[in-house]
Amino acid sequence: MTAYLLKRFAIALATLVLASMVVFAVLEILPGDPARLMLGMNASADQVELLRNQMGLNAPLAWRYLHWAGGLLSLDFGRSYTYSVPVLDLVRERLAVSLPLALIALALSTIIAIPVGLFSASRRGRAGDTVAMGAAQLGVAVPNFWFALMLIYVFAVWLRLVPAGGFPGWGAGIWPAAKSLMLPAVALALPQAAILARVTRSALIEVLNEDYIRTARAKGLPYRAVLWRHALRNAMIPVLTILGLQFAFLLAGTIIIENVFYLPGLGRLVFQAITQRDLIVVESVVMLLVAAVIAVNLVVDLSYAVVDPRLRSRQ
Amino acid sequence: MSLLEIENLSLTIGDTPILKDLQLSVAPGEVMGLVGESGSGKSMTALTTMRLLPHAARATGRVSFDGIDILAATEDQMCALRGDDIGMVFQEPMTALNPVKTIGEQVAEGIRWHTKASRAEAEERARKMLDRVGLPSAKFPLSRYPHELSGGQRQRVVIAIACALKPKLLIADEPTTALDVVIQAQILDLLRDLVAESRMGLLLISHDLAVVTEMADRITILRRGEVMETGETARTLSEQLDPYTRQLAQASMHVPARAKPHATGEGKPLLEVEGVTRDYPGRRIALFRRAPDIRAVDDVSLAMAPGQSVALVGRSGCGKSTLARMILALDRPKSGTIRFRGETITDKGEAELKPARRDMQPVFQDPYGSFDPRQKVEKLVAEPLHVLEKQPTRAERREMVAHALHEVGLDQRDMDKYPHEFSGGQRQRLSIARAIITRPKLVVADEPVSALDVSIRAQILDLFAELNQKLGIAYLFITHDLTVARAITDEVLVMHDGKIVERGKTSEVLDHPQSEAAKALVAAAPDLHRAIARRMQEQG
Numbered sequence: 001m002t003a004y005l006l007k008r009f010a011i012a013l014a015t016l017v018l019a020s021m022v023v024f025a026v027l028e029i030l031p032g033d034p035a036r037l038m039l040g041m042n043a044s045a046d047q048v049e050l051l052r053n054q055m056g057l058n059a060p061l062a063w064r065y066l067h068w069a070g071g072l073l074s075l076d077f078g079r080s081y082t083y084s085v086p087v088l089d090l091v092r093e094r095l096a097v098s099l100p101l102a103l104i105a106l107a108l109s110t111i112i113a114i115p116v117g118l119f120s121a122s123r124r125g126r127a128g129d130t131v132a133m134g135a136a137q138l139g140v141a142v143p144n145f146w147f148a149l150m151l152i153y154v155f156a157v158w159l160r161l162v163p164a165g166g167f168p169g170w171g172a173g174i175w176p177a178a179k180s181l182m183l184p185a186v187a188l189a190l191p192q193a194a195i196l197a198r199v200t201r202s203a204l205i206e207v208l209n210e211d212y213i214r215t216a217r218a219k220g221l222p223y224r225a226v227l228w229r230h231a232l233r234n235a236m237i238p239v240l241t242i243l244g245l246q247f248a249f250l251l252a253g254t255i256i257i258e259n260v261f262y263l264p265g266l267g268r269l270v271f272q273a274i275t276q277r278d279l280i281v282v283e284s285v286v287m288l289l290v291a292a293v294i295a296v297n298l299v300v301d302l303s304y305a306v307v308d309p310r311l312r313s314r315q
Numbered sequence: 316m317s318l319l320e321i322e323n324l325s326l327t328i329g330d331t332p333i334l335k336d337l338q339l340s341v342a343p344g345e346v347m348g349l350v351g352e353s354g355s356g357k358s359m360t361a362l363t364t365m366r367l368l369p370h371a372a373r374a375t376g377r378v379s380f381d382g383i384d385i386l387a388a389t390e391d392q393m394c395a396l397r398g399d400d401i402g403m404v405f406q407e408p409m410t411a412l413n414p415v416k417t418i419g420e421q422v423a424e425g426i427r428w429h430t431k432a433s434r435a436e437a438e439e440r441a442r443k444m445l446d447r448v449g450l451p452s453a454k455f456p457l458s459r460y461p462h463e464l465s466g467g468q469r470q471r472v473v474i475a476i477a478c479a480l481k482p483k484l485l486i487a488d489e490p491t492t493a494l495d496v497v498i499q500a501q502i503l504d505l506l507r508d509l510v511a512e513s514r515m516g517l518l519l520i521s522h523d524l525a526v527v528t529e530m531a532d533r534i535t536i537l538r539r540g541e542v543m544e545t546g547e548t549a550r551t552l553s554e555q556l557d558p559y560t561r562q563l564a565q566a567s568m569h570v571p572a573r574a575k576p577h578a579t580g581e582g583k584p585l586l587e588v589e590g591v592t593r594d595y596p597g598r599r600i601a602l603f604r605r606a607p608d609i610r611a612v613d614d615v616s617l618a619m620a621p622g623q624s625v626a627l628v629g630r631s632g633c634g635k636s637t638l639a640r641m642i643l644a645l646d647r648p649k650s651g652t653i654r655f656r657g658e659t660i661t662d663k664g665e666a667e668l669k670p671a672r673r674d675m676q677p678v679f680q681d682p683y684g685s686f687d688p689r690q691k692v693e694k695l696v697a698e699p700l701h702v703l704e705k706q707p708t709r710a711e712r713r714e715m716v717a718h719a720l721h722e723v724g725l726d727q728r729d730m731d732k733y734p735h736e737f738s739g740g741q742r743q744r745l746s747i748a749r750a751i752i753t754r755p756k757l758v759v760a761d762e763p764v765s766a767l768d769v770s771i772r773a774q775i776l777d778l779f780a781e782l783n784q785k786l787g788i789a790y791l792f793i794t795h796d797l798t799v800a801r802a803i804t805d806e807v808l809v810m811h812d813g814k815i816v817e818r819g820k821t822s823e824v825l826d827h828p829q830s831e832a833a834k835a836l837v838a839a840a841p842d843l844h845r846a847i848a849r850r851m852q853e854q855g
Contacts (some may be wrong), residue, residue, distance in 0.1 A: 211405060211407055221428060308414070309460040
C-alpha cells in the first residue's frame with residue numbers, strides 16, 4: 001500500500017517537473033522579447049538591454065529556469081506585463097470564480113451521470129435505457145456554448161430566475177454569487193455528465209455479467225441490492241478514470257463558458273493574456289492548470305486503491 | 316417425498332429449445348448427479364430451479380421445491396428462498412467472489428439479509444461457517460480479500476456462502492472442474508460431509524462421470540435437453556441400458572489404440588534438460604523489501620527421445636507450466652541448460668532460435684482463447700510458418716494449411732472460415748493443425764483436453780496417438796488428469812514443489828506410486844472403474 005502511494009506521488013511530482021520544463025521551454029522558443037514588448041517599439045537598444053538585465057533575461061537558461069521554478073514554489077509568479085500587478089493576486093482573484101465553478105460542474109455531472117448510468121444499465125435494451133442513452137448521445141454531440149445560450153434564453157431571458165451573465169463577487173453575498181454560477185456550471189456539466197453516464201452504463205453492464213453478480217443473486221439479494229452493493233463499486237474504476245480526465249476538460253471548458261457568461265475567471269484571464277501577449281500570466285496560469293490536473297489525477301489514482309483492494313497489495 | 320420435484324420441464328431461450336420434458340427429483344439427504352456434455356442443459360436446469368434464467372428464457376412444466384411452485388412464485392418469494400433454503404455453488408471459483416469485498420462481508424451478507432441478524436452476530440456465524448469449510452480464523456481472518464486466496468480456498472468460501480444458512484437443497488454446478496485433483500477430492504469430501512450433517516439434498520452437476528459416480532446416490536443423464544436415463548448410480552452405470560450412457564462411460568475411460576512406443580533410447584536424445592532452476596521474485600512486502608524469491612522450478616533434469624510421449628503431472632502451482640515455457644524457449648532459466656536436438660537453446664537470441672522453434676510447437680488448454688477471432692483459419696493455422704527458412708508462396712501456404720487440416724480430420728474448405736464457426740473440439744483440432752504445420756519433432760501440450768467434453772476428449776486423444784504414430788512427433792503432455800497421462804504416454808514425470816519427485820513408465824508409476832506426491836495424486840484422481848466397483852458394494 002505505501003509502495004503504491006509513494007510510487008503515485010513520485011510519478012505526479014516527476015510529471016509536474018517535466019511539465020514545468022515544457023512550459024518554460026515553449027515560452028523561450030516563442031518569438032518576441034518581453035522587454036521590448038514592455039518598453040514599446042520606440043525604446044532604444046540600451047534601454048531594452050537594461051530592462052533585460054533587470055528582468056534577469058540575460059542570465060543562462062538553466063539558471064533562469066531554476067529561478068522561475070523556485071519562484072513558483074514560493075508562490076512568486078512574477079508581475080503581469082499588462083496589469084503591472086503580481087500575477088499571484090490576479091490568479092487568486094480569478095480562482096475564486098473558476099475553482100467553485102469547476103467543482104460545482106464536476107459534482108453536478110457526477111450526480112447526474114451515476115444515477116442515469118445505473119438506471120440505463122439495469123434496464124438495458126428497454127425503452128427507458130434507449131431514451132436515456134439517446135439524451136446522452138445528444139449531450140455528447142451538442143457543444144457546451146450552445147447549451148449555455150439555450151440556458152440563458154430559458155432561465156435568464158424567459159423565466160428571469162438567474163442573471164444572464166456577469167459575477168457580483170463573493171462580497172455581494174454567497175447566494176447572489178452562487179446564483180450567477182448556476183447556469184455556467186450546468187452548461188459545463190451537461191456534456192460531461194452525458195459522457196460519464198455512458199461510461200457508467202457500459203462499465204456496469206460489463207460488471208453485471210460477472211460471475212460474482214450471480215453469486216450475490218444466489219444469496220437471495222434482490223436485483224436492486226446487487227446493483228448498488230456489488231456492481232456499482234466494481235464499475236467505479238473506469239468511471240473514476242473518466243472523471244479524472246474530465247477535470248482537465250472542465251478547466252479548458254471554462255475558457256469558453258466564462259466568455260459566454262462574462263465571468264471574471266481564470267479562463268477569461270488566460271484568454272486575455274494570450275491576446276495581449278502577457279506571457280508571464282499565460283505561463284503561470286498554464287502551470288496552475290497543469291498542477292491542478294496532476295493533483296486531480298493523483299487523487300483518482302489514490303481512490304483506485306480505496307475502491308480496489310487488489311491494487312493495495314500489488315506493488 | 317421429494318425435496319425438489321421437476322416434472323415435464325421445457326425451456327426455450329428465444330426460439331432455441333434448451334430443455335425438453337425434463338424429469339428430476341432430489342430427496343432430503345440425497346445426492347443426485349446430473350451428468351451431460353456441454354450444451355446439454357445441466358446449468359439451465361440449475362438456473363431454472365433458482366429462477367435466475369436469462370431474460371429471454373421461457374419455462375413450462377412444474378418445478379416444486381418443498382411444496383412451493385417455483386415457476387409461479389413471485390420474485391420476493393424467490394429472494395427469500397435463494398441463499399436460505401436453496402444454496403448454489405458455481406464452477407469458476409476464481410471469478411465467483413466479489414473482488415472488492417472481504418470474504419467475511421460476503422459470507423455474512425446473506426446471513427444478515429435473511430435473518431436480520433446484527434453485523435456482529437452475522438460475522439460470528441460467518442466465522443463458524445468458514446471454520447467449518449476448512450478456513451480456520453488463524454490463517455483466514457474475515458478481513459481477507461478473495462485475491463489473497465487460492466482457487467480451492469475460494470471455492471470453500473463460495474460453499475460457505477451457499478451453506479451458511481443450512482439450506483435444504485444445495486445445487487453445485489461443476490464445483491471442482493477448475494481445481495486440481497487433490498483439491499477436488501477435498502472439496503468433494505467437504506460436500507459429502509455437509510450433506511450427511513444436515514440431511515441436505517445435493518444436486519451435483521458435472522461432466523465428469525467418475526466424480527458423479529463417487530458422489531451420487533442416483534444419477535440422471537442428460538443429452539441435448541432430454542433425460543436419457545435416470546436411476547441408482549451403480550446400477551445405471553454397470554448395466555448401461557441406454558446406448559448414450561454406454562457411450563459416455565466408454566468415452567470417459569477411453570484409451571487410444573497405440574502401437575508399441577517408438578523405438579526409444581537409440582540415437583541422440585531429442586530434448587535434454589539439465590539442472591534447470593527458475594525463480595520468481597517474491598511479493599513486495601514493503602517499499603524496498605520483498606519476500607524471498609519463490610523457486611518455481613528447482614534443479615530439474617530430464618531427457619526425451621525422438622517420438623517419445625511423456626507426461627508431466629502434478630498439482631496446480633507445482634511448476635509444470637513454468638518448466639514447459641522454458642522448454643519452449645518462452646522463458647529463460649536462472650541456471651541450468653536445455654538442449655534441443657543437441658543444440659543449447661538457453662543462451663540463444665531470438666534469431667538463432669528459429670530452427671529450434673520450427674521443430675517444437677505448443678498446444679494450449681483453451682481452444683477458445685488461443686485464436687484471434689477476427690482472422691481466418693488459413694492465417695491462424697499458417698502462423699508458425701514464419702519461422703521457416705524459405706517463406707512459402709501464397710499457393711504453397713494454402714497447400715500446407717490444407718494438408719495440416721486434413722491430418723487433423725478437418726476439411727480443407729474450413730480454411731476460409733473464422734474460429735467461432737467451429738465447436739470446442741474442432742477448435743482444438745485447429746490448434747493441433749497449427750502445431751504440426753511446421754512438421755515439428757516435439758509438441759508441448761499444456762492440458763490440451765481438459766476443457767473438452769468426454770466424447771470429444773476421446774477423439775482428440777485418438778488424434779494425438781495417430782499423429783504420434785504417423786509423424787513420429789514426441790509429446791510432452793502437461794496435465795493434472797491421470798486418465799489422460801495413462802491413455803497417451805509411455806513415461807511419466809511427477810512434479811511437486813518445483814522438483815521432479817518420481818519418474819518411470821506410466822503404468823508402473825500410476826499403479827504403484829512411490830513418492831508421497833504421486834500417491835496423493837493417484838489416490839485423489841477419480842476413476843470410473845473404481846468408483847463403480849465401490850458403489851456396487853455399497854448399493855449391493
